[in-house]
Structure formats: structure tokens, C-alpha cells
Amino acid sequence: MKANTSFLATLNPSCKLFAHLFVMFLLMNITNMKGTFFIWILAVLIGIFLGGWRITYFLKRLFPYFGFFVLIFWMMAAFGEGQETIWQWAWFHITKESLNHGLTIALRMLAFVTYGLLFTSTTDLTLFIMSLIHQCKLSPKWAYGLLAGLRFIPLFQSELNQMKTAHKVRGYKEKNGWKAFKRYALPLFTHGIRKSERIAIAMEARGFTGTKNRTYYRTTKIGSRDWAYLLSLVSVVIGMTFL
Amino acid sequence: MTWKMKEVVLAVILSVICGVIYLGWSTLWLPISSLVGPVGAGFMFGIWVIASPIVAYIIRKPGAAFVAEVAAAAVELLTGSHFGLSALLVGVFQGMGSEIAFAIFRYKRYNLLTLMLSGALAAVFAMIYNLLANGFGYYSTGLLLTTLGIHVVSGIILGGWLAKVVVDALAKTGVLEQYAIMKERRKKGDINGHVSGL
Numbered sequence: 001m002k003a004n005t006s007f008l009a010t011l012n013p014s015c016k017l018f019a020h021l022f023v024m025f026l027l028m029n030i031t032n033m034k035g036t037f038f039i040w041i042l043a044v045l046i047g048i049f050l051g052g053w054r055i056t057y058f059l060k061r062l063f064p065y066f067g068f069f070v071l072i073f074w075m076m077a078a079f080g081e082g083q084e085t086i087w088q089w090a091w092f093h094i095t096k097e098s099l100n101h102g103l104t105i106a107l108r109m110l111a112f113v114t115y116g117l118l119f120t121s122t123t124d125l126t127l128f129i130m131s132l133i134h135q136c137k138l139s140p141k142w143a144y145g146l147l148a149g150l151r152f153i154p155l156f157q158s159e160l161n162q163m164k165t166a167h168k169v170r171g172y173k174e175k176n177g178w179k180a181f182k183r184y185a186l187p188l189f190t191h192g193i194r195k196s197e198r199i200a201i202a203m204e205a206r207g208f209t210g211t212k213n214r215t216y217y218r219t220t221k222i223g224s225r226d227w228a229y230l231l232s233l234v235s236v237v238i239g240m241t242f243l
Numbered sequence: 244m245t246w247k248m249k250e251v252v253l254a255v256i257l258s259v260i261c262g263v264i265y266l267g268w269s270t271l272w273l274p275i276s277s278l279v280g281p282v283g284a285g286f287m288f289g290i291w292v293i294a295s296p297i298v299a300y301i302i303r304k305p306g307a308a309f310v311a312e313v314a315a316a317a318v319e320l321l322t323g324s325h326f327g328l329s330a331l332l333v334g335v336f337q338g339m340g341s342e343i344a345f346a347i348f349r350y351k352r353y354n355l356l357t358l359m360l361s362g363a364l365a366a367v368f369a370m371i372y373n374l375l376a377n378g379f380g381y382y383s384t385g386l387l388l389t390t391l392g393i394h395v396v397s398g399i400i401l402g403g404w405l406a407k408v409v410v411d412a413l414a415k416t417g418v419l420e421q422y423a424i425m426k427e428r429r430k431k432g433d434i435n436g437h438v439s440g441l
Contacts, residue, residue, distance in 0.1 A: 021328065021332075024328055024332070028375055064273075065325055068325060076378060076381060076382075101378060101381040104378070105377060105378035108376075108377075109329070112326070112327045113327035114327070115327065115328055116327025117327065120321060141248065142310075145252050145254075145255045146255050146314065148252060148256075149255035149258070149259045149314075150259060150318070152256060152259050153259060153263060153322065156259075156260065185409070186412055186413070186416070189409070190416050192257065192260055193253060193413065193419065194418055195256070196252040196253045196256040197249050197252075197253070197421070200247075200249035200251070200253075203248060203252075208248070210251075
């Protein structure tokens with residue numbers, strides 16, 4: 001997860017996350033389709049104008065979710081409850097209400113995804129953890145532990161590839177998925193545990209105690225632009241709920 | 244009860260592994276749910292709550308289950324889940340559910356029963372989130388109860404039981420000698436015939 005050079009990337013990560021979570025809570029309480037649709041469009045516009053998304057990037061990232069969108073719409077429409085029947089076949093029972101609900105819920109899910117993407121595509125991971133320490137008062141012990149752990153994602157990937165190649169060289173063929181899973185999962189977990197122990201000892205050996213009175217190379221603050229983004233986003237979204 | 248540094252890092256790293264598994268599972272869930280529908284694909288649910296029983300079973304401290312699930316959900320979000328921010332929020336709910344299972348027994352009992360209970364309660368709490376956020380309240384009652392039933396059973400098997408299988412296999416390799424799970428076993432006197440070079 002890396003930041004880009006947009007306006008959103010200069011905001012305080014915790015503040016941004018909080019603003020987006022707040023929009024999510026508002027979305028959960030909106031039951032009309034029009035309001036949900038406008039809030040989703042708002043996320044897209046923010047992404048394009050403030051988040052530095054190109055249209056192609058946006059389409060490429062969001063395209064897979066349209067299948068998801070259709071699916072949720074279908075589930076809600078076909079299995080939801082309602083009075084005015086439009087179409088009925090076997091156990092599928094589509095009503096006017098369920099059609100409406102289906103579209104609302106599908107748009108809501110799409111909005112959740114878009115606000116999530118808005119956060120992850122503009123946030124630097126290290127800064128995010130730092131702002132969790134400074135603004136959310138997370139204990140440094142957990143914050144630095146988390147930072148060390150996240151560094152492991154690419155390491156696990158290369159380790160998995162290494163294991164696969166080693167098996168291949170020795171003539172092992174994956175016959176079924178479950179057996180292959182067992183073969184790879186156990187060494188991955190044991191390596192993870194061994195490495196975690198080594199990291200913990202290394203951190204303690206360098207004087208890391210995890211207490212709060214320490215100094216930081218990078219600090220994060222909440223400035224006026226953070227408040228401006230938070231308040232304007234929330235007020236615009238609240239305004240949209242009354243449409 | 245304070246956490247030792249190595250317990251913190253262990254919890255985080257196990258959560259990271261689980262988070263990556265969640266991400267892969269979410270990708271796998273999409274084509275399957277398009278074939279049999281989200282309700283039918285509910286049998287896959289259990290894997291998404293496995294972090295809590297794994298970490299709580301090894302570390303055995305209050306809060307371990309909650310922290311593990313939230314961290315795993317955060318990793319799923321940060322690595323680009325197609326559930327977006329709701330992956331994080333549902334993780335908070337599932338974590339609360341599994342934490343309750345261990346809290347009921349006052350963090351004293353860690354056996355197959357409590358692990359399965361944690362999977363089941365995580366499923367119930369995830370359903371509360373689904374009712375609040377994903378409009379499950381619009382489904383007919385029969386369908387809703389079926390979904391809940393499938394999720395609970397899946398949580399018990401893929402969450403609770405599988406977690407025990409994984410951790411017991413790990414314990415046999417001897418990497419967990421320094422953690423609460425093996426310490427308690429040594430106290431009881433059954434070491435499963437394995438002693439590491441202590």
C-alpha cells in the first residue's frame with residue numbers, strides 16, 4: 001500500500017479512515033436507492049478529483065466488482081420479501097419491493113468498496129501506523145509489531161514460490177488442492193512462528209520495550225485540512241441523505 | 244496481564260498469514276457464490292473466523308481472539324480485498340463474537356469445545372453485522388435462518404475444528420514450546436512424547 005501525490009494522500013490517515021467509516025455508518029442507515037447512488041457517485045468524484053485516480057485505473061480496479069454487484073442485486077431481488085409480485089418462477093419470487101431493496105444493497109456494497117479503495121490507494125502504510133500511535137493512542141508495542149508483521153507479506157510470497165519450486169524440482173505434482181494446501185501451509189506457519197520469535201528477540205536486544213515515552217522519526221498531526229475534509233465530506237453526505 | 248514482545252509479534256504474524264488466506268478465500272468466494280448464490284456459498288464462511296481460535300489457543304490471554312481477528316481483517320483490507328472497508332468492520336464483529344466464547348470460561352478452558360463455540364459465536368456476530376449493513380433483514384425469515392445455520396456450522400467446522408487441527412500439528416513440530424499452549428501441557432505432564440532442546 002503506497003501513497004500517490006494527490007490531495008487525499010496528504011491528509012492524516014486516521015482522520016481519513018474515520019471520515020470514511022462515518023460515511024459507511026450513514027450508508028447503513030439509508031434505505032432509499034437515490035441517496036445511496038449519489039453517495040457512491042460522490043466517492044467516485046472524490047477519487048478522480050482529489051484522489052488522483054485516472055479513469056482507466058478506476059475502471060480497472062472497480063470492474064471486477066460489477067459482477068459482485070449484479071450477484072447481490074439478484075440475491076436480494078429473487079429471495080427478498082415483498083407484496084407486489086412482478087415475476088415468479090420456481091422458488092424465485094421477484095417483487096417491486098425486493099427489486100428496489102436489491103438495487104439499494106448492491107449500490108451500498110459498491111460504495112463500501114469504493115470508499116475502501118479511496119483509503120487504500122492514497123495512504124502510506126508506515127504513516128498510517130504512525131498516525132495510529134499519535135492520534136489513536138495505539139501502544140507502540142502493537143504498532144511496531146504490526147509494522148514488522150506487514151513486512152512479511154512479500155516474504156511469505158517469495159517463500160511460497162521457493163517451496164513450490166523445490167517441490168517441483170524433486171518431482172512432486174499437486175494431485176489435489178487439499179493435500180497441496182497441507183503440504184505448503186504447515187511449513188509456512190512454522191517458518192512464520194520461528195521468524196516472529198527472532199524478530200521479537202532482535203527488537204528487545206536493541207532496547208525496544210514498547211513503552212510510550214520514546215522518540216519518533218516520523219510524527220503525524222491533525223491539521224486544518226484534515227478537519228476541512230472530514231467536516232465537508234460528512235456534511236455533504238448528510239445533505240445527500242435528505243434528497 | 245501484560246503481553247510479552249514475542250507474543251505480540253507472534254499474534255501479529257499469525258494474523259498476517261490468516262489475512263492473506265482470507266484474501267485468497269475472498270477471491271475464491273466470488274466465482275463459487277456466482278454459481279450457487281451467496282447463501283449457498285455460506286459453507287465457506289468458517290475460514291474467515293479462523294484467526295481468533297488459532298491465536299487464542301496458542302497465546303491464551305484475554306483479548307487475543309479479538310486482536311487477532313481485527314488484525315487479520317485489517318490485513319485483508321490493506322492488501323486489497325473486494326469487500327473494502329466492510330472487511331474491517333465485519334472483522335471487529337467476528338472478533339467480539341469469538342472473544343465472548345473464551346470469556347465465558349474466564350480464559351481458563353481452551354479445548355475443542357471452546358474453539359468450536361468461538362467459531363459459532365463469530366458466525367452469529369457476523370450475522371448481526373450483515374443484518375445492519377448488508378440488508379439481510381430484507382430476506383425472508385426462512386432464508387435468513389438457513390443462512391445463519393449454514394454459517395454457524397461452517398464456523399464450527401472450518402473455524403473451530405480446523406484451527407485445532409492446525410495448531411496441534413504446529414505443536415508437534417516443536418515451534419510452540421515457549422508459548423502458553425505448551426507450558427500448560429507440560430504442567431499437566433502430557434507432552435505428546437515430544438521434548439525440544441530446552
